Amino acid sequence: MKPSIPKGTRDFSPTEVAQRNYIFNTIKATFETYGFQPIETPSFENSSTLMGKYGEEGDRLIFKILNSGDYLKKVDEQLLQEKKSNAVTSKISEKALRYDLTVPFARYVVQHQNEITFPFKRYQIQPVWRADRPQKGRFREFYQCDADVVGSTSLLQEVDFVQLYDAVFSKLNLVGTTIKMNNRKILSGIAEVIGAKEKLIDFTVALDKLDKIGKDGVVTEMLGKGITEEAIEKVSPLFSFTGSNSEKLDALANMLQASEEGTKGVEELRFVCNTIQELGLQSASLEIDVTLARGLNYYTGAIFEVAAPKEVKMGSIGGGGRYDDLTGIFGLKDVSGIGISFGLDRIYLVMEELGLFKTVSLPKPKVLFLNFDSENDSIKLKAIQSLRSKNIKSELYPDVAKSNNQQKKQWKYAINRGIEFVVSKVEDNQFLVKDMTQGTQNTCSLDELINTVQ
RNA sequence: GUGAUUGUAGCUCAGCUGGUUAGAGCGCCGGAUUGUGGUUCCGGAGGUCGCCGGUUCGAAACCGGUCUUUCACCCCA
Numbered sequence A: 001m002k003p004s005i006p007k008g009t010r011d012f013s014p015t016e017v018a019q020r021n022y023i024f025n026t027i028k029a030t031f032e033t034y035g036f037q038p039i040e041t042p043s044f045e046n047s048s049t050l051m052g053k054y055g056e057e058g059d060r061l062i063f064k065i066l067n068s069g070d071y072l073k074k075v076d077e078q079l080l081q082e083k084k085s086n087a088v089t090s091k092i093s094e095k096a097l098r099y100d101l102t103v104p105f106a107r108y109v110v111q112h113q114n115e116i117t118f119p120f121k122r123y124q125i126q127p128v129w130r131a132d133r134p135q136k137g138r139f140r141e142f143y144q145c146d147a148d149v150v151g152s153t154s155l156l157q158e159v160d161f162v163q164l165y166d167a168v169f170s171k172l173n174l175v176g177t178t179i180k181m182n183n184r185k186i187l188s189g190i191a192e193v194i195g196a197k198e199k200l201i202d203f204t205v206a207l208d209k210l211d212k213i214g215k216d217g218v219v220t221e222m223l224g225k226g227i228t229e230e231a232i233e234k235v236s237p238l239f240s241f242t243g244s245n246s247e248k249l250d251a252l253a254n255m256l257q258a259s260e261e262g263t264k265g266v267e268e269l270r271f272v273c274n275t276i277q278e279l280g281l282q283s284a285s286l287e288i289d290v291t292l293a294r295g296l297n298y299y300t301g302a303i304f305e306v307a308a309p310k311e312v313k314m315g316s317i318g319g320g321g322r323y324d325d326l327t328g329i330f331g332l333k334d335v336s337g338i339g340i341s342f343g344l345d346r347i348y349l350v351m352e353e354l355g356l357f358k359t360v361s362l363p364k365p366k367v368l369f370l371n372f373d374s375e376n377d378s379i380k381l382k383a384i385q386s387l388r389s390k391n392i393k394s395e396l397y398p399d400v401a402k403s404n405n406q407q408k409k410q411w412k413y414a415i416n417r418g419i420e421f422v423v424s425k426v427e428d429n430q431f432l433v434k435d436m437t438q439g440t441q442n443t444c445s446l447d448e449l450i451n452t453v454q
Numbered sequence B: 001g002u003g004a005u006u007g008u009a010g011c012u013c014a015g016c017u018g019g020u021u022a023g024a025g026c027g028c029c030g031g032a033u034u035g036u037g038g039u040u041c042c043g044g045a046g047g048u049c050g051c052c053g054g055u056u057c058g059a060a061a062c063c064g065g066u067c068u069u070u071c072a073c074c075c076c077a
Helices: A014-033 A055-060 A077-082 A085-092 A102-111 A156-171 A184-195 A197-209 A210-222 A229-234 A236-240 A245-255 A260-281 A344-354 A377-389 A404-416 A446-453
Strands: A042-045 A095-098 A120-129 A141-150 A178-183 A285-289 A302-307 A319-321 A335-344 A365-369 A395-397 A420-429 A430-435 A440-444
Touching: A014 A120, A014 A156, A014 A344, A042 A102, A055 A344, A077 A085, A077 A229, A095 A178, A102 A141, A102 A335, A120 A395, A156 A302, A156 A335, A156 A446, A178 A184, A178 A260, A184 A197, A184 A229, A184 A260, A197 A210, A210 A229, A210 A236, A229 A344, A229 A377, A236 A245, A245 A260, A245 A285, A260 A285, A260 A302, A260 A440, A285 A440, A344 A420, A365 A377, A377 A395, A377 A420, A377 A446, A420 A446, A440 A446
Parallel strands: A178 A285, A365 A395, A365 A420
Antiparallel strands: A042 A095, A120 A141, A141 A335, A178 A302, A302 A319, A319 A335, A420 A430, A430 A440
């Protein structure tokens, strides 16, 4: 049998794990600096918790778990005959792998509302699963690193999250990221102005192609989708939507005068932009992007998405937004939440491509005892014991060398693993130790060995 | 879900328009030499050429299907 792993999953080598941990630890430390506390939730949830929260497309991408036992027994004969997959699926699968961390978190908040002090700031770093077709930067199993706050409607949270993004990417030395921001209320305002709420998605999709197909192309596409000329005229400032954030905001404010909701969205966004401008960002830039719609249909206010530095071609490496009523679905009304997510696997790929992992070192032993004879085993093992008790990573090569060649193999092992000190001979409680980086060698006692190595 | 793309030894790949027992480098194992640093030399193991079917006197190569890889679209982290 040929060994293999499922599509869209990966094994991680020791080096990769070390590099990933470096990112995990940076994110984790920053989350805690900002006052978030960790929680964890199960890998799988009841299907009813997840289904219907991510739109039609999302539901399709949820991995369903087959019921145990004779699961076909309960299914109507007729349903099976008709081969209606959706209807049958809900009968034979009652659990599903989590698709993101936000919805399980909402469930958690409602379920544990009596134990929680609001506003509740939690972070969560766990894998999620999507039955997507894999490609560059897209996997079927990947990690999300989420931070959310529930129980506060303050726009200061939005500001906090922009800073949090900037802090993490700066610590990772990932310079040049763009934090794109939009507001769902602005999108609703635009929909109101063009007089067609159901055309909003067509509208933003077309608008997003502006730099690819130009203004005329976008207008043609919008007309083709049934958006009227008057409507397009009303939002025409969007077609020349460059300039600074405040210029964009002024244009939006002007355009959305007639829409109460739209105006509110502009005000919210303006507050966040102004505050951030006062505070300043280290390495990221904040940019208003009205084409940012995001598929997750639970967002109601701010929307975030982070783009990698321009020289790397990669989908978004982070995203998030405000949701006013996510917990409402689970029966807890009037709790506003906002959160962001870091896509660890994509951040990893971007950092790899930019060569930012040079400083990350692998955990490896510092001292290796070669094993050329078993005569002084107990002395060697005791020495290793004392080294380890001083937190010096040490090990004994397990197999005794029976030939020159095998001795050579042990030296090679030391070289390949980049081990700093090699003890090749133990005699009368004296250790022959070689400093592999210097190429020097001398005999010493155990105490001296510990001292040189420390 | 749509459209491409890939598949030969543990790894990276050769294998010309179908023609004998399918190769190389690296790695692995054993040995010799080098006093304990990546040397050199000798030997060895390891492949149903992704899988199934077809065309042919003959298929790793051509055709069909299937799985797999990678990528783009959609969507997203």
